[in-house]
Structures are given as structure tokens and as C-alpha cells.
Amino acid sequence: MNVPSCILCSNQDVQLFYKDTSEHYSSDYFQCQSCRLIFAPSKDRPDRNEEFARYETHENDPEDEGYRNFLSQLFDPLNKRLETESMGLDFGSGPGPTLSLMFEEAGHTMRIYDSFYDDDPSVLEETYDFITATEVVEHLFHPGKELERLWNCLRPGGYLGIMTKIAEDDKDFFADWHYRLDLTHVTFYTEDTFRWLADHWNAHLSFPADRVIIFQKPNR
Structure with a gap:
């Protein structure tokens, strides 16, 4: 079996985690040991x-x-942290941008980016006080590259807010987990994964809700 290196941290210590051989769905899943x-x-x-x-x-x-109530799981705790009239980016805004409108209604200025619906790479060359990624990171084929790019777009003291279901480091849980059965969900993050990212970025990490993760970039 050809074992890939980790698509987040590039570590070579990767092991087969779960193999689905069901009639209508077949995939291997690997886990980075780092x-x-x-x-x-x-x-x-x-x-x-x-x-x-x-x-x-x-x-x-x-x-x-x-839908707005669903997005409020991230909007509410993140908006409380923001200075008035902050500049934000909604990454992976989808076919009906909504979270960006919620932040605009709260007095902030927003940009949006989506590789399918609003593919304007110039917005990824700007810097922001906060960036949101709701139900996005589980779709990333190259999360190491993509998340690093977003982190570099954050100004000192800025926030990266993520919404995604957090995986349990347990094969029985994973086997029955509905979230992985969406064929576009290919990348799954445990709490330890987010803690690794926080250490990697020297960031402050919080979990204000069940599927909400907020990183704050150091001021310097």
C-alpha cells in the first residue's frame, strides 16, 4: 500500500486508520501520528x-x-471578540453568501472568496482582522497550504474562525460517523489537530461551541 505523507504537517509517520469497503462507498483513510x-x-x-x-x-x-441560526454558532462568539468596523474575509462563502452579510449587518467590512462561486484570488493578497471558514476545511485537499495562506492573510491579533465537525480519534466512531459519508468531506480534524495548529502558529486556541474553533494570532 502506498502510504502518503500528511497533507497538513508533511510528517511521514502516517498509518492506515480506517478502510471502508461497503457496497456503495469505498475509501481508505489515513491518520498522521504527529x-x-x-x-x-x-x-x-x-x-x-x-x-x-x-x-x-x-x-x-x-x-x-x-441557516442564520446555524451560522450564529460561529458569528456570536467571534463578533464579541472583534473591534468595531473590522475587516473580514469569508473563505468558502458558497452559493449563497450569508455569514458575510451577518458581519456586514454588525458594522464590519467583508470580502468573500470561493473557488467555485467567487474565485477572485486578489482577495487572498489582502490582510484582514478576521477570517471565517464555515463547513470548508473538511473539503480541503491541501489543508497545510490553504490554512497557512489564510493565516498569513491575518493581521497581528486577528482571528481565524472555523466551523467543522470534530473527529474522534476512534475507529468505531469513525466507521459510523455520518460526516465522512459526504464524498466531498475528505479531511477530518481531531481536537489534537487543532492544538497542533495552535502550537505551530503560536496562537491562542478556543472551542466556544461544539463545532466551532477560534484561533487568535499573536500581536507580534
């Missing part, structure tokens, strides 16, 4: 057309109060 990331190898990732078809089924409506 940062504890769990991920599918390149052979088991969807192609761009498969990704887009899946995203087109999402109904992200800014007028949907239920």
Missing part, C-alpha cells in the same frame, strides 16, 4: 465536477433564519 489529522488519499477524492454537483445541492439562503 498532528492526528485523518484524511482520504488523492485516489479517493472527488473530481471537480463531482464536487460542484454536490455543492449545487446546498440551499444556502441568506433569508433562511434556520
Whole structure:
């Protein structure tokens, strides 16, 4: 078996974590023994057309109060931390940008980026007081590169807010976990993974809600 290096930290100590051989779904999943990331190898990732078809089924409506309540899990704790009139980026804003509107309604200035729906790389050349990534990081094929790029876009003292389901470091849990059955979900983060990132960035880390992770960049 060809064992890949870790797609987050590049460590070579990676082991097979779980193998799904069910009738309608087949994939290998590996786990890094350093940062504890769990991920599918390149052979088991969807192609761009498969990704887009899946995203087109999402109904992200800014007028949907239920969707706004869902996003409030990140919006509320992050907005409390922000200075007035901060500059933010919503990374992976999707087909119906909503979180960016919520922050604009709170008095902040927002940019959006989405590789399928708003692919303007120039916004990734600016710097921000805060960056959000809701239900995005589990889709990343190259999280080490992508997250490092976002971190470099943050100003000193800025915040990176993430929403994603946190994986348990347990094969029985993973086998029955509905979150991994979405074919576009290929990268799974344990709490230890986020702690590794905090150490890597020398960042302050908090878990204000069940699926919410907030990093704060050092002031210097």
C-alpha cells in the first residue's frame, strides 16, 4: 500500500486508520501520528465536477433564519471578540453568501472568496482582522497550504474562525460517523489537530461551541 505523507504537517509517520469497503462507498483513510489529522488519499477524492454537483445541492439562503441560526454558532462568539468596523474575509462563502452579510449587518467590512462561486484570488493578497471558514476545511485537499495562506492573510491579533465537525480519534466512531459519508468531506480534524495548529502558529486556541474553533494570532 502506498502510504502518503500528511497533507497538513508533511510528517511521514502516517498509518492506515480506517478502510471502508461497503457496497456503495469505498475509501481508505489515513491518520498522521504527529498532528492526528485523518484524511482520504488523492485516489479517493472527488473530481471537480463531482464536487460542484454536490455543492449545487446546498440551499444556502441568506433569508433562511434556520441557516442564520446555524451560522450564529460561529458569528456570536467571534463578533464579541472583534473591534468595531473590522475587516473580514469569508473563505468558502458558497452559493449563497450569508455569514458575510451577518458581519456586514454588525458594522464590519467583508470580502468573500470561493473557488467555485467567487474565485477572485486578489482577495487572498489582502490582510484582514478576521477570517471565517464555515463547513470548508473538511473539503480541503491541501489543508497545510490553504490554512497557512489564510493565516498569513491575518493581521497581528486577528482571528481565524472555523466551523467543522470534530473527529474522534476512534475507529468505531469513525466507521459510523455520518460526516465522512459526504464524498466531498475528505479531511477530518481531531481536537489534537487543532492544538497542533495552535502550537505551530503560536496562537491562542478556543472551542466556544461544539463545532466551532477560534484561533487568535499573536500581536507580534
